[in-house]
Amino acid sequence: MANLICPVRGELGATYFAKDGLTVSEEARRIDCISFLMGKAYPKENIECETVVIKWVGNGGRNSLRADITIYDRSLAEIADLEEADRQLHMLLIAEIKRDKKSKSGAINFQLEPALRQIDRANALGVYWDDINRILLVKKTKLQLKKMTWGTFQISAMSINTRN
Numbered sequence: 001m002a003n004l005i006c007p008v009r010g011e012l013g014a015t016y017f018a019k020d021g022l023t024v025s026e027e028a029r030r031i032d033c034i035s036f037l038m039g040k041a042y043p044k045e046n047i048e049c050e051t052v053v054i055k056w057v058g059n060g061g062r063n064s065l066r067a068d069i070t071i072y073d074r075s076l077a078e079i080a081d082l083e084e085a086d087r088q089l090h091m092l093l094i095a096e097i098k099r100d101k102k103s104k105s106g107a108i109n110f111q112l113e114p115a116l117r118q119i120d121r122a123n124a125l126g127v128y129w130d131d132i133n134r135i136l137l138v139k140k141t142k143l144q145l146k147k148m149t150w151g152t153f154q155i156s157a158m159s160i161n162t163r164n
Contacts, residue, residue, distance in 0.1 A: 006031050007038060008047045018099060026099040030068055033097055033129040037071065045075040053094065053115040067115050069095035091119050095127035104133055112137060
């Protein structure tokens with residue numbers, strides 16, 4: 001099988017199908033999401049994959065929380081030398097990608113929402129993307145309280161249906 005080609009990272013070692021040969025790989029889903037976001041006018045120079053959002057968490061502080069995709073308001077070259085806290089100020093969007101929908105709840109509750117809460121930007125966006133779901137989370141800050149609202153969006157129209 002041929003290796004995947006990412007519009008941001010170039011040729012990858014991963015293939016389109018997972019090891020079972022039947023399901024699409026998580027890396028292929030990530031490329032689909034990146035391509036979709038680039039189609040929404042996010043420049044590839046501003047997109048980074050596997051970004052550490054929170055360091056020193058978990059058992060003895062040895063783990064970190066990574067976002068599959070991060071989009072900044074500046075190019076990666078412009079923010080390359082910034083400290084982690086200063087880089088976070090430039091994060092516009094973070095995305096968590098899963099191969100299939102069975103990981104949706106855990107990915108949103110234990111990866112995407114904590115990462116969004118860590119970003120010190122009132123209008124940060126979060127995207128959850130899998131084989132079925134495309135969910136947009138919008139971070140809103142009011143009176144120092146951070147609230148997550150989320151909705152779904154259609155690939156073709158990017159229409160947002162906010163849940164009550």
